Amino acid sequence: xxxxxxxxxxxxxxxxxxxxxxxxxxxxxxxxxxxxxxxxxxxxxxxxxxxxxxxxxxxxxxxxxxxxxxxxxxxxxxxxxxxxxxxxxxxxxxxxxxxxxxxxxxxxxxxxxxxxxxxxxxxxxxxxxxxxxxxxxxxxxxxxxxxxxxxxxxxxxxxxxxxxxxxxxxxxxxxxxxxxxxxxxxxxxxxxxxxxxxxxxxxxxxxxxxxxxxxxxxxxxxxxxxxxxxxxxxxx
Amino acid sequence: xxxxxxxxxxxxxxxxxxxxxxxxxxxxxxxxxxxxxxxxxxxxxxxxxxxxxxxxxxxxxxxxxxxxxxxxxxxxxxxxxxxxxxxxxxxxxxxxxxxxxxxxxxxxxxxxxxxxxxxxxxxxxxxxxxxxxxxxxxxxxxxxxxxxxxxxxxxxxxxxxxxxxxxxxxxxxxxxxxxxxxxxxxxxxxxxxxxxxxxxxxxxxxxxxxxxxxxxxxxxxxxxxxxxxxxxxxxxxxxxxxxxxxxxxxxxxxxxxxxxx
Numbered sequence: 001x002x003x004x005x006x007x008x009x010x011x012x013x014x015x016x017x018x019x020x021x022x023x024x025x026x027x028x029x030x031x032x033x034x035x036x037x038x039x040x041x042x043x044x045x046x047x048x049x050x051x052x053x054x055x056x057x058x059x060x061x062x063x064x065x066x067x068x069x070x071x072x073x074x075x076x077x078x079x080x081x082x083x084x085x086x087x088x089x090x091x092x093x094x095x096x097x098x099x100x101x102x103x104x105x106x107x108x109x110x111x112x113x114x115x116x117x118x119x120x121x122x123x124x125x126x127x128x129x130x131x132x133x134x135x136x137x138x139x140x141x142x143x144x145x146x147x148x149x150x151x152x153x154x155x156x157x158x159x160x161x162x163x164x165x166x167x168x169x170x171x172x173x174x175x176x177x178x179x180x181x182x183x184x185x186x187x188x189x190x191x192x193x194x195x196x197x198x199x200x201x202x203x204x205x206x207x208x209x210x211x212x213x214x215x216x217x218x219x220x221x222x223x224x225x226x227x228x229x230x231x232x233x234x235x236x
Numbered sequence: 237x238x239x240x241x242x243x244x245x246x247x248x249x250x251x252x253x254x255x256x257x258x259x260x261x262x263x264x265x266x267x268x269x270x271x272x273x274x275x276x277x278x279x280x281x282x283x284x285x286x287x288x289x290x291x292x293x294x295x296x297x298x299x300x301x302x303x304x305x306x307x308x309x310x311x312x313x314x315x316x317x318x319x320x321x322x323x324x325x326x327x328x329x330x331x332x333x334x335x336x337x338x339x340x341x342x343x344x345x346x347x348x349x350x351x352x353x354x355x356x357x358x359x360x361x362x363x364x365x366x367x368x369x370x371x372x373x374x375x376x377x378x379x380x381x382x383x384x385x386x387x388x389x390x391x392x393x394x395x396x397x398x399x400x401x402x403x404x405x406x407x408x409x410x411x412x413x414x415x416x417x418x419x420x421x422x423x424x425x426x427x428x429x430x431x432x433x434x435x436x437x438x439x440x441x442x443x444x445x446x447x448x449x450x451x452x453x454x455x456x457x458x459x460x461x462x463x464x465x466x467x468x469x470x471x472x473x474x475x476x477x478x479x480x481x482x483x484x485x486x487x488x489x490x491x492x493x494x495x496x497x
Contacts, residue, residue, distance in 0.1 A: 142328065
């Protein structure tokens with residue numbers, strides 16, 4: 001197990017990069033997923049169709065395929081996803097700004113894929129709000145957007161937060177694919193370097209890697225349990 | 237001015253003679269079920285119309301059609317001379333002028349009673365928060381729950397919630413109020429407090445369409461009683477006349493069932 005001590009910096013570096021990838025992808029997935037959810041319940045039929053098509057495609061495709069299209073399809077379209085080189089943001093998340101585009105492709109693939117699940121979690125929250133709430137809001141003259149903003153979403157949020165958390169936990173675990181699509185030095189990829197390039201024993205290395213993921217997912221899980229318990233007390 | 241009101245002025249009638257709510261040949265189906273069958277109805281300004289009838293007769297649907305919470309399949313509904321617009325901003329504006337009170341109150345569960353009452357005026361009408369608050373407190377005082385203003389709906393009794401819902405509708409200063417079985421979900425001892433508020437509204441000249449099973453309210457507060465059965469308006473009469481001499485067999489049958497116990 002000495003590899004955990006000897007190469008502690010490698011694990012920390014991998015953890016840090018995976019963490020950055022997950023933060024950016026979670027923000028992207030939550031924003032895009034919320035947008036798609038609103039589209040799916042919008043009174044405008046074409047928006048509903050687009051929303052439904054989005055969920056159908058991205059929820060039903062393997063992540064590997066989505067990622068493949070991001071990592072190979074975008075370059076084929078002559079794009080290096082440079083729109084994600086946002087000046088202020090790339091000073092915090094340094095990988096966003098570098099010339100190699102694979103970190104940006106990873107953010108895009110994870111965000112697109114996860115957004116479909118975020119959309120469905122938010123929509124299940126919206127469906128949990130009694131229809132009388134939206135009806136009363138319409139009856140006093142609120143428009144569709146005001147209805148969502150002031151009446152439906154604040155209540156939907158409460159029942160969506162726990163399933164949303166599960167979606168994000170799944171996303172963190174899914175980020176382990178990043179190494180296969182060129183993101184050098186993320187948590188799973190650093191394990192490969194240690195085993196194949198430096199000849200470190202496999203089992204201890206992967207124990208270290210799993211600890212890295214658990215450090216992200218377990219606290220999130222505990223936080224969700226807390227929120228759920230508080231809800232259960234409030235409902236009594 | 238709309239064409240209709242110009243015609244009214246030419247004919248020597250003032251605009252107040254024009255019915256506030258008018259339904260012409262309204263039909264509505266739920267799948268194969270024909271819930272509103274060629275319904276014609278007009279409600280004048282200041283009139284209180286009580287709609288009664290057996291369950292499934294379409295009376296709630298009629299009430300909900302007036303502010304288009306329930307879209308109709310054919311016919312026209314006009315409110316204040318204006319045909320109901322399609323879903324969108326214009327409809328939202330029209331709905332803001334028609335108060336609606338639901339059987340299940342439907343107070344916004346995540347907002348306090350005061351916030352429930354102020355939401356419409358501040359967001360729909362963009363009124364100033366301070367003046368809305370004053371008006372909301374006066375309304376809550378009027379319906380007798382000013383001391384509950386900071387509580388959440390779940391902390392109130394059914395009767396208090398329904399009075400809050402009436403205050404919420406009144407805060408929009410509506411031209412008419414629709415009541416869809418406002419006392420049906422209440423414990424018996426709370427029915428009176430809600431009916432009292434409604435009676436005082438009726439006395440002040442509010443235009444009201446009230447779907448209810450409260451025959452006492454129909455007798456003393458209504459100008460007209462409409463009896464519905466199987467999606468049709470079967471009778472339309474003054475309350476005294478209706479309760480003393482129902483003309484149709486359906487109404488006689490209905491009244492004998494509810495008045496014998």
